Amino acid sequence: MLANALPTLVFYLLAAISLTLAWSVVTGRRILRAAVSLMGVLAASAGLYLLLDSPFLAGVQVLVYVGGIVVLLVFAVMLTRTTELLEDHPSRHRQVIGGAVALAFFGLSYCMMTAPAFANRALTALPKNDVAAIGRALLDTGENGYALPFEVVSLLLLAAMIGGIVIARKPAALVKSEAHHG
Amino acid sequence: MADFLAGHAPTLTHWLVLTSALFSIGIYGMLTRRNAVGVLMSLELCLNAAAVNFVLFNRYLAPTNLGGAERLDGAVMTIFVIAVAAAEVVVGMAIFVAMYAERRTVDVTRLDALKD
Numbered sequence: 001m002l003a004n005a006l007p008t009l010v011f012y013l014l015a016a017i018s019l020t021l022a023w024s025v026v027t028g029r030r031i032l033r034a035a036v037s038l039m040g041v042l043a044a045s046a047g048l049y050l051l052l053d054s055p056f057l058a059g060v061q062v063l064v065y066v067g068g069i070v071v072l073l074v075f076a077v078m079l080t081r082t083t084e085l086l087e088d089h090p091s092r093h094r095q096v097i098g099g100a101v102a103l104a105f106f107g108l109s110y111c112m113m114t115a116p117a118f119a120n121r122a123l124t125a126l127p128k129n130d131v132a133a134i135g136r137a138l139l140d141t142g143e144n145g146y147a148l149p150f151e152v153v154s155l156l157l158l159a160a161m162i163g164g165i166v167i168a169r170k171p172a173a174l175v176k177s178e179a180h181h182g
Numbered sequence: 183m184a185d186f187l188a189g190h191a192p193t194l195t196h197w198l199v200l201t202s203a204l205f206s207i208g209i210y211g212m213l214t215r216r217n218a219v220g221v222l223m224s225l226e227l228c229l230n231a232a233a234v235n236f237v238l239f240n241r242y243l244a245p246t247n248l249g250g251a252e253r254l255d256g257a258v259m260t261i262f263v264i265a266v267a268a269a270e271v272v273v274g275m276a277i278f279v280a281m282y283a284e285r286r287t288v289d290v291t292r293l294d295a296l297k298d
Contacts, residue, residue, distance in 0.1 A: 004188035011192045015200045022204055026211025026224050038223050041204075045230050052241050057260055064264050069226065069271050076219045076275040080282040090214040098213035106206040113198035121194045121242040133254050134261070146258050153265045160269035168276035170283070
């Protein structure tokens with residue numbers, strides 16, 4: 001009985017944690033604290049992947065999202081720190097528009113997601129070794145394979161890396177004048 | 183207590199409500215945040231909720247008879263989503279740093295050079 005009760009308990013615990021932290025990500029006045037909350041949300045999502053029997057995705061989530069993306073965001077916060085450390089609360093006008101759009105989306109998707117088609121679905125079977133199955137699917141050139149998207153994503157990452165360096169570096173004229181003065 | 187919890191295991195609908203609530207919070211943040219990095223963080227919330235959804239649909243709705251074996255298309259899609267999110271944050275951070283060097287602010291309400 002306990003074995004059945006535990007996943008339910010963990011699900012609702014993770015749901016409460018991620019919703020609370022997500023709310024503090026979007027409303028917190030200290031942007032660095034929001035970044036830490038985002039880290040919590042993403043770590044909780046790693047827990048959700050574990051609940052869905054996808055330990056490999058949980059590992060990828062922790063490595064790439066928590067370890068990489070959040071660190072990049074923290075760097076972005078530190079490199080663009082303005083004199084006012086505390087962000088103002090958004091104006092009433094923006095709050096109303098944002099809340100209306102968000103609630104409209106939630107209402108619409110809630111109506112769709114409580115449809116009877118989704119109500120009584122059982123978990124489908126997973127391959128025995130899901131890491132090997134994911135690897136095979138990524139490199140499969142057959143009609144159900146993902147070899148081409150995989151290569152496209154590797155090109156995208158390369159382009160993003162080069163683009164990031166080119167956009168963020170100082171303009172050549174500035175570097176030259178600094179070297180001249182130095 | 184244990185009986186109650188075991189009888190109320192989350193179904194697909196519960197999971198979907200959770201992820202769409204996370205996505206809605208992300209939308210709210212995108213529309214209300216003034217710091218551009220904050221907007222990017224809200225966007226990450228949305229991407230993350232969508233990525234969880236892919237795994238969910240894979241676990242609950244995937245046809246198992248395609249190709250004679252169990253399929254993991256949702257998990258593969260989640261990996262692509264995470265890779266695209268990483269690329270997007272790299273470019274976003276570079277743009278913010280360049281923008282800050284140029285204009286000394288990343289407040290999205292004051293960045294309206296393309297408006298006029």
